[in-house]
Amino acid sequence: MSAAIELLRPDLRGFAGYRSARGEAMRGDVWLNANESAWPNPGDAGGDANRYPEPQPVVLRAALAALYGCKPDQLLVGRGSDEAIDLLVRALCRPGIDAVLATPPVFGMYAVSARLQGAPLLEVPLRDTDAGFELDGEALLAAAVQGNARIVFLCSPSNPTGGAIPLALIAEIAARLAGRALVVVDEAYAEFDSQASATALLASCPNLAVLRTLSKAHALAAARIGCVIADAGLIAALRACQAPYPVPAPCAALALAALAPDVLATTRARVDLVVAERERMRLALAGLPGVRRVYASAGNFLLLRFADAGAALASLRAEGVVVRDQRAVAGLDDALRITIGTAAENERVLTALRAARSTP
Structure with missing residues (x-):
C-alpha cells in the first residue's frame, strides 16, 4: 500500500465506487447498455448528446498530463479545482476526527468543504510582513501535528x-508530515508565477497533491475543467469517490481545443501581457492618494489596502468596475482585490480611484 493510500479513510481503502456503463471497456456499434435515448435531442446540433461522455476522457487526460509534466495515471479530471478539493476532503477526512488545515486569508472552499464533511478546521494565519503575506512553516507544522490534520491546503500563489x-518550504512541510497528512498545493494561478510547479516534488513527496485549473490563465472558467495530480494509487481512489460522468463532452472538447499548440502559444502571450500589466498597475495604484498598500502578487490580481475602502469601492462601482470586496475577511477590513484586466479596463480602475480622492 502506497504512502498516499494509507492517508485515505480506512473505510474507503479498496472502495470500488460505482461502475458506470461507459466505465467498462466494450466494443460495438449498437449501444444498449446505458438506458440512453436511441435518438438525439431535436435541439442538439451535434447530434451526440444522447450518449454519456467518457468518465475520464483519455485524450484530454493525456493532454493535461503533458501540459503539467506528469503521467496520465497521476491525474484526475474534474469540475474545476472545487470538485478536487471536495473529493480530497471526503476521501481522507473522517467526520469529527481528521482535520483540514488552511492558511487565511485564503480561498474559502477549503473551509467550506471541511464544514460540509464535518471535519475540524485548523487555521494558521499568514503573517503580514514588509515583504507581503508569508507562511509560518513552523507554526503550520505544530498546528498540523497537534490538531491531527489529515489535509494541509497550501494556496500558491495565494488568493487573495x-x-x-x-518550493523548498513546500518540500519541507511535506517531508515532516509524511505518514500524517496530505499536503495539497493549489496552483490555480501558477501560470502567472515564475516559480516552477510543485509537481516537480511529486517523485520525492508521495504525500503531495497539486491542483490545477483551466479557468484562469486558459480562459475557460465556464467549462469547469480542473484536475488533481498525485500518486497514481490516490488518483484511482479519488476516481472511485467521484460522480460517474464528471466531464461533459462539450467541455472536454473545448478544453482539448484550448490545449492545441497554437492556442497555447496565444495563452502564454496573454499571460505575459497580464504579468506586465500587473506590474504597471502595482506601481500606478501605489502612487494614488488613499491607497495605503499594494501587495506584490504572483497571480493575475492585486490586493490593496485603502484609507477608505468603502469610498474606493463606491467610486469603482460608479464607474461600472466590479472588484472583490475583502472587508469581511479577518485582517483585511480595509482591502479590495482587483483582477488585472485589459489595458483599457485597468485604466478605468485608475480613473475611478482618482475620482474617489477628488470627491469631497
Missing part, C-alpha cells in the same frame, strides 16, 4: 494575497 510559497 498573491504571495507564492517557495
